Amino acid sequence: MDYDKLLSRTVREVKFSGxxxxxxxxxxxxxxxxxSVGEPDxxxxxxxxxxxxxxxxxxKTAYTANSGLIRLREVIAEYINRKVGVSYDPKSEIVVxxxxxxxxxxxxxxxxxxxxxxxxxEPGFVCYCPLVSMAGGTPVVVETKPEDKFKLTPxxxxxxxxxxxxxxxxxxxxxxxxAVMHRRELEEIADVIRDKDIFVISDEIYSELTYCDxxxxxxxxxxxxxxxxxxxxxFSKAFSMTGWRMGYFAAPKPITTQMLKIHQYAIMCSPTTSxxxxxxxxxxxxxxxRRMRDEYNARRRFVVKGFNDMGLYCFEPEGAxxxxxxxxxxxLTSGEFCTxxxxxxxxxxxxxxxxxxxxxxxxxxSYAYSLAHLNTALERIKEFLEELKING
Amino acid sequence: MKTLVDLLRENARLSxxxxxxxxxxxxxxxAAQVKKLEEDGIIIGYSAIINEEKYDKNAVTxxxxxxxxxxxxxxxxxxxxxxxxxxxxxxxxxxxxxxDLAVIIRGKSLRDIALFVSERLATxxxxxxxxxxxxxxxxxxKGVNFSGEEADERSLVSP
Numbered sequence: 001m002d003y004d005k006l007l008s009r010t011v012r013e014v015k016f017s018g019x020x021x022x023x024x025x026x027x028x029x030x031x032x033x034x035x036s037v038g039e040p041d042x043x044x045x046x047x048x049x050x051x052x053x054x055x056x057x058x059x060k061t062a063y064t065a066n067s068g069l070i071r072l073r074e075v076i077a078e079y080i081n082r083k084v085g086v087s088y089d090p091k092s093e094i095v096v097x098x099x100x101x102x103x104x105x106x107x108x109x110x111x112x113x114x115x116x117x118x119x120x121x122e123p124g125f126v127c128y129c130p131l132v133s134m135a136g137g138t139p140v141v142v143e144t145k146p147e148d149k150f151k152l153t154p155x156x157x158x159x160x161x162x163x164x165x166x167x168x169x170x171x172x173x174x175x176x177x178x179a180v181m182h183r184r185e186l187e188e189i190a191d192v193i194r195d196k197d198i199f200v201i202s203d204e205i206y207s208e209l210t211y212c213d214x215x216x217x218x219x220x221x222x223x224x225x226x227x228x229x230x231x232x233x234x235f236s237k238a239f240s241m242t243g244w245r246m247g248y249f250a251a252p253k254p255i256t257t258q259m260l261k262i263h264q265y266a267i268m269c270s271p272t273t274s275x276x277x278x279x280x281x282x283x284x285x286x287x288x289x290r291r292m293r294d295e296y297n298a299r300r301r302f303v304v305k306g307f308n309d310m311g312l313y314c315f316e317p318e319g320a321x322x323x324x325x326x327x328x329x330x331x332l333t334s335g336e337f338c339t340x341x342x343x344x345x346x347x348x349x350x351x352x353x354x355x356x357x358x359x360x361x362x363x364x365x366s367y368a369y370s371l372a373h374l375n376t377a378l379e380r381i382k383e384f385l386e387e388l389k390i391n392g
Numbered sequence: 393m394k395t396l397v398d399l400l401r402e403n404a405r406l407s408x409x410x411x412x413x414x415x416x417x418x419x420x421x422x423a424a425q426v427k428k429l430e431e432d433g434i435i436i437g438y439s440a441i442i443n444e445e446k447y448d449k450n451a452v453t454x455x456x457x458x459x460x461x462x463x464x465x466x467x468x469x470x471x472x473x474x475x476x477x478x479x480x481x482x483x484x485x486x487x488x489x490x491x492d493l494a495v496i497i498r499g500k501s502l503r504d505i506a507l508f509v510s511e512r513l514a515t516x517x518x519x520x521x522x523x524x525x526x527x528x529x530x531x532x533x534k535g536v537n538f539s540g541e542e543a544d545e546r547s548l549v550s551p
Contacts, residue, residue, distance in 0.1 A: 023549035036549040126551050175551075298394045298414045305413035348549060370541075371414070372403070 014133055017126040018354030025339065026348040033377045034348040034369075038175060040240040040321070041368045042295075044277075045288040048239065051280035052273050061272055066264040068096025068248070069275045075282045076248055080233075083207070084218040086226060088250040095260055096270045096278075100205045100234040100247035101127055102263070107201050107230045107249065108135035108167075110258040116166035121152050122356025123324075124171045125203070137166065143358035146326065149315055150179035154188045161192070167199040170219055173206035176355045176364035177324040178300075178317020180210055183217045190222045199255075200229045205247075206320040208238035208289050211297045216319075220250075227252055230259075237320075238289055239281040244274040296321050299367040299374055306378040307365070310385055321368045324352065328361040330388055338363060344387070345380040396425050397434070402535065404438040441534050444498075451498060453482070454505045456513065457523040458493040468492055471518050480508055491523070502526065 004012070026032055043049075055061075067073060073090035081087050088094050097103040104127060108118065114136045120128045122141045129139040142160045144150040152170065170189070172181040181189075193200070202219040210216050220229040234247030249259065269275075300317065307314040307325040314325035327337045334351035341347050349366075352359030367374060399406055399414060406414075412422040429435040444451050460471050468486050475495055476484045483496040495513070499505040505524065514522050530538050 017551060019549060019551045023547070026548050032548060034544075034548050037546045038550045039546055041544070041546070294394050298399070301416045302410070302414045309413075350549060375410070 010134060010136075014130045017130075019126060019350060022338065022348075022350055022354060026342060029342055029346055029348075032342070032346050032348050033373065033380065035365045035367070035374070035377050036348045036350050037366050037368055038322075039242040039368065040237060040292065041370070042240040042292050044241050044244070045239065045281065045285045047284050047288075048241065048277045048281045052277040055276040056273055060276060064269045064272050064275055066269050067094065067260060068270055069272075069279070072096055072275050072279050073248075075279050076250070079282050080218075080231070080250060084216070084221050086218060086220045086231075086250075089253070092253045093256050094248060094250045095256055095263055096275060097234075097247045097249060097263060098267055098270050099236060099245045100203065100232050102267065103230075103232045103234070103247050103249040103259075104128065104169075104201065104203065105131050105135070106259040106262045107199075107232070108132050108137060109262050110255065111167055111199050111230075112137040113166075115164060117162060117164040118166060119157065119160050119168045121169060121171055121174075123150070123174070123176055123352060123359035123362070124169070124355060125175050126355060128169050128171070138164075140165070141356060141358075143356070144174075144177070144179065145358075146315060146362075150174060150177035150324070151181050151185055152189060154192045157189060157192050161196065161198070165196070165198055167201055168193065169201045169203065171203040173204075173210055173216070173319025175206065175320050176322050176350070176352065176359065177362075178320045178322045180212060180318035181217070182212075182214050183222070186217055186219055186222050190219075190225050193228075194224060198228065200225065201232060202229050203232045205232065205234055206237050207233060209293060209296060209321060210319040211293075211300060212318045230255060235278050235281055239278075239285055240288075240292060241274075241278070241281060244271070244277060246270060246274045246278045296367065299369070299371060302371060303365060303367045303374055303378070306374075306382075310378075310382050312385070321366060323365045323367060324359075324362050325365065326362055330385070332388075334360055334363055340388075341381065341384050345384045347377050347380050347384075349381075396422065397429065400426075400435065441536050443530070443538060445530070450501060452500070452502055452505055453496065453498050453527040454509075455525045455527065456495040456497060456509055457491040457525070458495060458513065459520040459522075460492045461518050461520055462492075463518060471516060474516060475513065478508075478512060 073094045076094050077088050077090040108131050112135045116137045117140045118132045118137050119142050120139050122143055132139040140160050142156050144152055200219050204218055207216040220226045220231050230249055230251040232249050235241040303323045304314050304316055312325040312327055314323050317323055334353050338349055338351045350364040352362030396411060399411060408419050408422045412419040460468055462468055463470055472484050472493055475481055480497050481495060482498050485494045487494050497505055509522050509524055
């Protein structure tokens, strides 16, 4: 069979992510110390695991409602209200998904007509552009810059808006840069789109992991923005529940009604065991979340200071669990830097350009590791830099 | 917010520089804080956590339960202080519940410990009875698992 001719052109044209390419290289090297993982190192809180076991013992394993258990949606609605003061109707405005990624996919497929443009912030998580393309839309990249602390500026956004712009993806706190947008900055973005029919897909999956004085601000709480915002969040990062595949979206009813059709036909419902566990996470694990955040924060300071002391400038990330140091002073590209570091010191970090062309000149360092692990890795990176200075 | 005490409790070998960068303060400040904690008697010492079985196969550790009749003026303090003076004694604690003092002793052999209990502890004024429990296997001490860290199950690289 001539597969190239037969398989979907749209899908064939989508590339595998640069992360996957780097994973393939890294897995050929033995005894690698990795700082490349985009998931928490903490175990899921015990109360959550126990609840899952309990419901399994009781045999609670049937399908749930398409949108998810009503109790879980009520708990999510209370949580959103408590955290950012926006209210959603658990019956019609919240849907539980298979991780945040599925929610993002549903959003694009529900809002895009062929040729619609979606403005995607880069550097950013790797799924937005491919999902836009596969939903028939056209991704339009807007780059954030180190001099703006990798925040989206109103001016950069305004330059990308055309009559075809259907939506903006706002991924803050940001993977890979760790950038956070504060209320005042979000208000400036809101002013640019206020009189236009543009949706905002606000990916707030790292909302529990911010380290600044101001609490996390959702785009939906900015005046007048709730009607156009599709809020994406989930349990993976906040509650260290990546493998449970639990996410959700919250949006006005006309939007969720369409999104729900996609979720209903493609997924049916999220895993039942995970849904019960998620109720416990949101109702009983505030203290676990606080403890993990404190631990990340200690590591964050340690890593950022470590890179700056080495002479690799690293702006202070205010959220998520990544540092994004600049490696331009070495004269190497991100790809060269990471490959050489991997081969000579067996430390794996991800080239910044895996998160968009604008990430070139930077590397993503995950600090979802113990302090001892981070210390060893930083020592090795320091050695690598010293050898680079001598040998070129 | 993690404190300097939290960090040293986990790893007493962190340097002042490392403590400083983790806490986001200057090295001088970290040094001053450590000094103050030592002077105030909050940090009273630093020690390594030893896997005794690996270090000396024959060494024995025992937990001794002591029932003691309290003295009029000083309660249990006098007896506890006398016991604490012996080099063999690792830990002395006053307990609630079925007995009064918990004493942890390290010795070269079972006989060593049995003799220490019968000759030094049981004979003390006020000690009513002793029960000796030998420690057979250690699994975790001061937050450290003896089996080492669990392997990282996560993928090497992920988005």
